[in-house]
Amino acid sequence: MENNVILETEGLCKYWGGLKALDDLSLAFHDNQLHGIVGPNGAGKSTLLNMLCGHYKPTSGKILHRGESISSIKPYEFARRGIGRSFQKTNIYSNSTCLENCSVAVQRLMGGSFNFFRSRYSQKMLDEIATQALEKVGLGQRRDHIASQISYGEQRQLEIAMVLATSPEVLLLDEPMAGMGHEESQLIIDLLSRLKKEYCIVLVEHDMDAIFELSDQLTVMVDGQHLVTGSVDEVRDDPRVKEAYLGQGDEVY
Amino acid sequence: MLLNKRAERLFVWIFFPLALLMPMFLEQNEYYVNKLTTIMILSIFVMSLDYLVGKCGLITLGHAMFYGLGGYIFVMIAPEYEAVNFWIYTFYICAISATVAFVIGFLVLRTNGIYMIMITLAFAQMTFYYFSDSIDFGGTDGVFVYVKPETSIFGLSLFDLDNPTHFYYLCLFSLFNTLLFFKVLIRSRFGRLVDAIHENPGRTVALGYNIFIYRLVSYVVASALGAYAGYLFTLQYGFVNPSMLSWTTSGTALVMSILGGMGSIYGAILGTLVYEGLHYSLEHLTEHWLLFMGGLIILMVMVFKKGIAGFLEDLLEKRDGK
Structure with a gap:
């Protein structure tokens, strides 16, 4: 990979009591790339984002920022390190x-x-x-x-x-297109394709067309587990992804 | 513009000149001068509470603790039969109560909402019972202040605290400065954070701010001003007693702040004036004044949803709209 790794997770787990929201996730996010994360509802995508920005503390595992473990720092210090996030529900003044x-x-x-x-x-x-x-x-x-x-x-x-x-290095975006019309979504897509040249972007999104268009790397998650990571084409052709999305039928987006 | 609402400007331009001239009309009547002085002092106290509750969103039911402490710190540190310097002791009292607020704020501000109300109340009640059970501080009778401080700066004595009119002007001056201070503070960079934290704390953390520190600073500042008001009250009446620390004092101040319009700062003066005005007039009419007072306050809160200040602002806006 020619781009530097900015943010990394190592064996990241989050349990809510007995529920495994996120189980042993190891991912790397690169500079000047957009890393898409998809998966059915309850796959742990938002949990992952909430941990990457320090909102939740991991049950076990590590988050590394430029090789340095940041799992134990305070939530506001994440932003100071240049890890900025947007929220699933509009969160503004x-x-x-x-x-x-x-x-x-x-x-x-x-x-x-x-x-x-x-x-x-x-x-x-x-x-x-x-x-x-x-x-x-x-x-x-x-x-x-x-x-x-x-x-x-x-x-x-x-x-x-x-x-x-906030002059960030990493943008964690939680469904920026949720609830938007087609034209509005297109605006965000254009925006993100410009921004990904400058920032490391982690994008959680349900809009498949958008994510296929934008992602340099794509990760599919199911039930808190990592399923597959690769380029868009690799992921699209992976039989496990087809099974996860199409096999279950009821969870098709 | 420091005063950004029309109603606010109007109020300030009417209230302060009027208050400045008031003692001339009341020259013969010391009772009213004293009454108005008390209202000024209470306004400072209510204003500091209004800043905490209305501006910072930190709902406290223990603000009276600092009001009382202002008085008790004075009797604790000042020699009994010797006049001390007013300005130096103002500094001491603000510094000591700020230190107390810093320690207590550290614990209190870990909570919020209903829990914060309970914890602040608990601290205030602890202080209340400590002083009302303490023999050194006269128990429920409190302590007398035999000698009032002198007010010289560099050997120049400007006024006399034993003179009610002089004292009135000191309190008016203090009230004006408190209002000015809060107005400047709210417009400042720090004020931007205060607004942001009040409106959306979660977002402010996500932008990289340690909101605890900002809340703590606000708490310390407001508490020190609350203590200053208590110090003035002690000097006016020449004694401290535990009722200053009682939770009803906090509660009454909260009512005044809500009545005036929470978070409007100048509304604290309005709320205090109206509350004390009602108190005074009803007290003379009937023995059961509290009953009528309660009814009237319920009515006013229902009619003026955003307090008297909010009502005046809407009124002026509507008039401009036509």
């Missing part, structure tokens, strides 16, 4: 403007978050970086709109803009 949403993200890098007296609007550079993040996802014109008043698709874009505003 809905009463604030789009710009303000991104400014919160930018401010962490600019510092001064313990400054009691300096106005939050006083620094032009902060505004500019936040605006750039919005423009990158195509929300430039929505800059001063209240986040709850833009369309659902735009809110999903805003969420990605917020992650971009």
